Amino acid sequence: MTAIPDKQTNSTDFAVTALRDRIFRGAIAPGTRLLEVPLAKDLGISRTPLRQALLELEREGLVERKTTTGFVVRSLTFSDVCDAIDLRGLLEGAAARRAAERGVPDAMIAQMNETLNRIDTALTGAPGKFDLTGYADGNRDFHHLIVDAAQSRVLRDEIARAETLPFSSPSAFLLSQRDDLPFQRSLLTSQAQHRAVVDAITRREGARAENLMREHARIALTNLEYIMGLERSARQQVPGLALVVD
Amino acid sequence: MTAIPDKQTNSTDFAVTALRDRIFRGAIAPGTRLLEVPLAKDLGISRTPLRQALLELEREGLVERKTTTGFVVRSLTFSDVCDAIDLRGLLEGAAARRAAERGVPDAMIAQMNETLNRIDTALTGAPGKFDLTGYADGNRDFHHLIVDAAQSRVLRDEIARAETLPFSSPSAFLLSQRDDLPFQRSLLTSQAQHRAVVDAITRREGARAENLMREHARIALTNLEYIMGLERSARQQVPGLALVVD
Amino acid sequence: MTAIPDKQTNSTDFAVTALRDRIFRGAIAPGTRLLEVPLAKDLGISRTPLRQALLELEREGLVERKTTTGFVVRSLTFSDVCDAIDLRGLLEGAAARRAAERGVPDAMIAQMNETLNRIDTALTGAPGKFDLTGYADGNRDFHHLIVDAAQSRVLRDEIARAETLPFSSPSAFLLSQRDDLPFQRSLLTSQAQHRAVVDAITRREGARAENLMREHARIALTNLEYIMGLERSARQQVPGLALVVD
Amino acid sequence: MTAIPDKQTNSTDFAVTALRDRIFRGAIAPGTRLLEVPLAKDLGISRTPLRQALLELEREGLVERKTTTGFVVRSLTFSDVCDAIDLRGLLEGAAARRAAERGVPDAMIAQMNETLNRIDTALTGAPGKFDLTGYADGNRDFHHLIVDAAQSRVLRDEIARAETLPFSSPSAFLLSQRDDLPFQRSLLTSQAQHRAVVDAITRREGARAENLMREHARIALTNLEYIMGLERSARQQVPGLALVVD
Structure with a gap:
């Protein structure tokens, strides 16, 4: 060819x-x-x-x-979208477990911690004053590092595929909710989960790393349920929501 | 178009x-x-x-x-193939957990048990005299029923995709090992796992169903390791093994 | 007799x-x-x-x-205390999983939610102004409800026993840290975990309920590590710490 | 004193x-x-x-x-006994996970494999001709090695306590069922689980080790259900069954 x-x-x-x-x-x-x-x-x-x-x-x-x-x-149903989010949690959970079980070089652990510190900086001050672009950058880097740490071409490809589905990316709802206070508070919970995942990988606690990563993905589910409850006009501003039929 | x-x-x-x-x-x-x-x-x-x-x-x-x-x-490495088998276990495990958590209609539980009874019939007598075609049929039906029971279009599509990778299908090694005694004995272990999965789904024990299904997929890994240890001439008879580079 | x-x-x-x-x-x-x-x-x-x-x-x-x-x-080592905290997480996790798998009557789910609402009230306002006694009461009730929901005499007895070990009770560090700001913030994370556990039980997601409850117990571990890093004089005010030898 | x-x-x-x-x-x-x-x-x-x-x-x-x-x-109910068996699985599962996560010295892995080889020897030949005393010895040693490998005084004490409850010991039903053919076949499944646990610990796959050990304990549950279905006269020969009220 x-x-x-x-x-x-x-x-x-x-x-x-x-x-x-x-x-x-x-x-x-x-x-x-x-x-x-x-x-x-x-x-x-x-x-x-x-x-x-x-x-x-x-x-x-x-x-x-x-x-x-x-x-x-x-044409996606609400339940398809929930399943796609669960799928990402499943795959990222497997990546985190694998990283914990096989061990991760110190340099990569250091990179993870440096990324978490950047996210902390983005979350300085009170909710409402967070640096959301900084958060989104750090969040994206964190998720990439977990995939890298798993060292599995198969998992990497599957996670890349799973993230192309609308709403299932770790950044799915980040930029559409800038001014929402409960949403900004939920970023603190997300970051606590990031920290716990890195702690689990460092201690080589694979079961814990997997379960934390699964639970972490469910934050997208909570955000989705919140958005589905909004007025039609507000929902139209969320990219991809047009695919979801009632 | x-x-x-x-x-x-x-x-x-x-x-x-x-x-x-x-x-x-x-x-x-x-x-x-x-x-x-x-x-x-x-x-x-x-x-x-x-x-x-x-x-x-x-x-x-x-x-x-x-x-x-x-x-x-x-060009697949041995480790790619292992990862693909793990991926199938991960996805089928999620399907089994979901079926257990959401509950499965009695009629479908009955179908599962009927399928297990057919497999038992195929395994009548001593290892070496099993009806391998009967086993393969029942095994394929069992895996389809677990996917059906999960009632998730997303999981169904992902599992279908994962099974197209060489060796990662539940039937991958079934027909290439007809006369091998240790292999035939391993079918008894597989069937015990099938029974335990249906027991867990019936009792709505999702964690148990998931973990059993994951472990079940690893039998393919054991079979793969066994095959990789064979002479080159014997390995050439296994479809798809040609893709695996050392 | x-x-x-x-x-x-x-x-x-x-x-x-x-x-x-x-x-x-x-x-x-x-x-x-x-x-x-x-x-x-x-x-x-x-x-x-x-x-x-x-x-x-x-x-x-x-x-x-x-x-x-x-x-x-x-004479307890630091590692004994960590293990005792893990043990409580293990047992409470099993209780939460069991409750989710077997199902919990609506009236008990309502009691759980009512308890969580009381804790929310105790956490009104900014960290530093929380009603810690209200939190401790609600927290104790929440943990009791999870044990009740499991409906297992064996688990109830084991959890009661595990909580008598110094520091392993869910309330272990609550009242000794009244004025500490990071500690007060950690209560928000704890309460988010409480909510997620009840959500998982309601949806009958046993694996998730178990893993959340295990992770929840680890907050005591974080608190313990924090306390062990304090000055000797501050440590002496924590009941039971006298048993821990370096 | x-x-x-x-x-x-x-x-x-x-x-x-x-x-x-x-x-x-x-x-x-x-x-x-x-x-x-x-x-x-x-x-x-x-x-x-x-x-x-x-x-x-x-x-x-x-x-x-x-x-x-x-x-x-x-006075124990049937459900108390089931819960006690589950409790042992929970605790032994935690021990196996911990051993896998923290790593086990090569010499101890060698001891585990040597014990498994002894059990294999006891299971030579066809079901019905197994060396049950040899099996019981190897089985007891295997369970002790898992506890040793966890290196946790707290877990060791809890497991010792959990095993004193009637029927919850790993050896509970071994010697009361000498001549029963289905029982003897179930020993092959048990031994396959032993092998998988050691494989998981060696690969440092903690989640897998934990789940296998939990499932392993459930064999006692299957045996218990089998015994409860026997005639009263046969049941009276099982030590401790007198405590179980209907």
Whole structure:
């Protein structure tokens, strides 16, 4: 096979970004059948890069391939989203257990603690005055370090896949809730869990590390339940919520 | 998008089967770059169904897409295979826990017990005289019932995906070891674990159901270690082992 | 056997209280051999109630019977105390799992939630202004409710026994740290764990309930490590710390 | 306190053995009040060693002290016995997890494997021809090694206590079922669990070691359920079953 030429790659990337955006905004509704010919025309690209883009979105869980009708926009139930969050907890829990059981080099433990210190700095002061961007950065780094520490290509790939589902990423709700006080308080609980996970890995307590990481993922569930209880107008500002049908 | 015409679907299916077979037999070595033009010509099909086939094999974990060079045959280490088996145990364990926690209708419990009775029948007599096809059928049904009982679309999809990886299916080693006595004895242990899982689900003991199911998956690991210790000629008869590089 | 007459019971109770107090204050040092004759004389009671009292203190883990020399005051290492805290977490975790697995009547779930609401009230306002007596009351009731919900005489007895060891009770450090700010903040984490345990029991998620309860017990460990790092004079105010030898 | 003189110790030991035997045989029924004066006379000893003996039997869980009426023979329900078996699994599971997490010296791992090899030897040949005394010896040594490997005085004491309850010892049903074929087959499952526990400890997989050990204890539960289904005459030959009221 010859490598895909640059122009086609660019068209594919463009289509992925454009379609992901439309789906997240609800501009294309859940369940909509994606007709290839008009869609390619609409995006101003040819069918081959469009199909590549649809396959990428399928991998992200945003569209599904039906044998008879081609691709349709995925339609998620509330319970699908809960299950996807649980799945991430399951996989990250396995990564944390594995890291604890096999041991982690001192340098990586030091990196974990340094990351936790950065998060502490972001949470200085009273709830309401936290540095949320700093928190989100540290949080993302922490979750990556746990995956690195597991040293398993299989787990890394699965966790990467699980995070592409809407809402199941560790950062899913972070930036959509800037000004909410209960949410900001919940970051203190999250950070206490981060600390406990690193403590468990350092002591090589795998069962504890796994269970803490699972429980940690459930904070996203609490956030989701909170958001689902909001007014429709507020819910529309949460990216990807358009995929969830009642 | 118009539905894929039948002829193309048939060509795709043909290519998937042919390539999977070549890869499993080792006729195409791990790491080989799959050049699209000569490969399509060799299979006597056009490039569009070939690309569909490659995407399907990518989903099965047999080939990988590299951004610069296109598709290559996957090269698995022994430790990748171990991780894939652990992953299946993790996911099936979550399914069993969920079934236990949420409760399973009596009719489904009855189906589980009926399946276990069929496996018992297949294991009548002394090791060496077992009905291995009967065992494999019952075993496959048992694993499907656990997934059904979890009632989670997300878990079902993930388990289906995890099982496509070579060796990670619950039936992975069943038919390649017909005449081996220690292997036949290990089926008694497997069946004891099946019984304990159903007992735990019936009593709604989720932690126990999860842990039993995880441990159950590790029997595949023991079988794998056993096979890796065999002579090269014996190993070549195990489908998919060709993907594993030392 | 005739019932023990009241007078003797009173002498026994008196001796238990007096000796427990001396041991907790460090007035009788760890490892001290308790000579029956002078001790009975000192307490102004006869030897039979004294021996009953010593057997009671043995049951509480404060004295040990040596076959050759009679009773001696127990001498605990730091690691013994850690293990005793872990033991309580293990047993309370089993109680919470059991409650979740077997199900808890709605009326008892309501009692749990009412108790959690009382604790919330005690934690109104900023750390430093909490109602610690209210917290301690609610905390004690919460732990009792978890034990009740398990409906196991065996677990109830074991948990009661485990709590008599110094520092291993859920209330162990509550009243000795009134004015400490980090300690008061840790009560918010504890209460978040209480809420999560009741959520898990309500959803019949036994594995989760068990793991949360285990993690909850570890807060006592954190408190213990904190106290062991204090000045000797501050440590002397913590009841029972006199038993811990370096 | 002066050491207890030899004569009294001997009388105490004599009384413990005699009373334990009567209780296990059912010669003294569950719930019977033990009157001290006639009992001492009947055994031909004085009241002081008798009371020591009763305190020892209380510690073993065979008699209970009631505040108003003195000692009575304990009366266990079937569910108490199940809970006691679960308790042993919980504690031994914690010991195995701890050993795995903290690591075990190579020499002790070697001892474990040597013990497992001895058990394998006892299980040579077909079920029905096993060396049950050899199995019981190896089994006892294996359980002691797990406790040793945990290096926790607290866990050791708790496990020793938990094993004194009738039926909850790892050897509880071993010698009462010599000729029973299904029972002999269950020994193969037990030994597979022993092997898996040592494998988990060696790999430092604490969660797995804990869960295997818990499941291992449940074999006693299966045996108990089997025995409770036997004819009354067969049940009377099982020591301690007399304590269990329907």
